Amino acid sequence: MEYGVALPTMVRGVRGRDLLEWARRAEAAGFADLAVLDRLVYGNDEPLVTLAAAAAATERIRLTTGILIAPYRSSAALVAKQAASVHHLSGGRLTLGVAAGARPDDYAAAGAEFGDRGRRLDAMLAEMRKVWAGCEIGPEPPGGDPEVLVGGRAPAALRRVAAHGDGYFAAAGPPHTFAERAADVRRRWRESGRRGKPRMVAQAYYALGPDADAAVREHLGDYYSFAGRLAEMMIKGAPTGPARLRDTARAFAEAGCDELVLVPCASGPEQLDLLAEALGEAA
Template structure:
């Protein structure tokens, strides 16, 4: 199982100059992937813009939107061009994770319809494939199209991953839930007659070091303030010690995870260093 780490774009108070430094440090630490989350009605940097900045200071690490809420971006051709541009600027390192999202306020702020977002995402993914295949909208993706990972919890999202994606990107949650969804995606993949196997990626929040518990409560309590009991579940499930983080990683590996992306609840560079040390000890 590979390990990725998310840029702390969602952490309140993170400074813009910290994000390229974090990206460079993550690559030097040997992580396979640098991911970024998406929201519109929140204080985060836009995901593809953030990854373009990361592309400029890295050479090897994969760059992933984990995930991009595509349907509130109404111009499919523009999204395809933006994604192709990041893929081009990074010499073919973009992995485009997409999902329909669950927050009506993001859609209201962009003037997009919420109720038919799944149907529109299906159409967007098919159109982006056609755009990348050639035509007037560039740049031409180097070394082939960006990988597409489809996220979401609903059965429609699992179907979408098989119909349009190269794999599945699971939302944060317990390993047992991931195992069930990953197994379902793999089953559907085989039934559809698709060659090979889908790449399945999981996500987990974490904080380490002094103040880790407080950082988790503050960050996830704020980010999931709309979610009631789900916020409490997320806080309880986020590892805050090396021992718990290694247990969590082991559980995801046993669940058949190809890559685990760790999402920091604090933005200090020590979070990246402590994570790398913990995972190295688990190897």
């Protein structure tokens, strides 16, 4: 199983230069992937813009939207061009993770219809494939289209993986839930006649160091403030020590995860060092 790390774009107060330092240090530490999350009504940087900046600061590490909430964006052709541009500028390193999202306020702010988001995402994914194949709306993706991972929890989202994706990007949650959804995705993949296997990516929040518990409670309590009991579940599920983090990683590996993306609840660069040290003992 590979390990990726998310940029701390959702952590309040993070500075732009800190994000670029994270990108450089994540690559130097040997992480396979650098991911960014997406919200509109929040203080984070826009994902594809952030990955374009990260592409300029790195050379090898994969760059992933984990995930991009595509349906509140105005145009599939524009998203396809933006993604192709990041893919081109990075030398073919973009993985485009997409999902429908679950926040009505994001859609309201964008002037988009929340109730129609699933159907719109299906249509956007089909159109984006056509854009990349035609290359009239460039640039031409180097080495082929960006890899597309589809996220979401609903049956329609799991069906969407086989219909439009190259794999599944699971929302944060316990390993046993990931295992159940991954099995469902694989079944739908086989039944649809797709060849090979879908790539399975999971994510888990974490913080390490002496202030880890406080960082997790502050960040996830804020980020999931809309979600009631889910916020407390996320807080309890986030590892805050090396041993528990290694146990979490092993559980995801046993659940059939191809890559685990660790999402920091604190923005200090020491979080990368502590994470690399903890995962180095997980094998």
